[in-house]
Amino acid sequence: DTGVSQNPRHKITKRGQNVTFRCDPISEHNRLYWYRQTLGQGPEFLTYFQNEAQLEKSRLLSDRFSAERPKGSFSTLEIQRTEQGDSAMYLCASSLGVQSTDTQYFGPGTRLTVL
């Protein structure tokens, strides 16, 4: 399967714990995006990378959130001191180029439940 992959697919954690998600984009895709989706809503942009550089972060990304893409390939999203409001589907997407019209391909997501 050469699509975007995300791990784990599901994560249940207790409030206050730290969690880390991984995204492997489509090979050779330069851009990698993180979105968050809650029930009944469309995905909301969190942050994006062009190669290894994190170029934009949404105001939704509080200081408890950190994302990295150390070698310009896979990316991790860490949430520290999780809160119940962090419960959501975390989606990763990648695109080949840098044009706004480039198709973004989404991974299956990581569903986070904070108890």
Add this chain to the structure above:
Amino acid sequence: RKEVEQDPGPFNVPEGATVAFNCTYSNSASQSFFWYRQDCRKEPKLLMSVYSSGNEDGRFTAQLNRASQYISLLIRDSKLSDSATYLCVVNPSWSNTGKLIFGQGTTLQVKP
């Protein structure tokens, strides 16, 4: 006001019906527009891009009205497999990031 607004529905239609979804966006300078489809508990997938001249892909037709900041999707001869949530998506031109702004989504249920 949300940047991209859609009627969440649900739209319940019989097989073979024609159904239309509408979407409005707030930023007049937006340049790229898309419709994504999302099946229950799955990731969004690009259905089609939307061009100023309008475009068609089989049973699906997308239209863009820049003056009214309005995007539409028409589905003809609905199939059971068309049941999904349809997300209206905009790439705002003020951003060179390619980040996408999604509407809430419109749910379509096609019934036999």
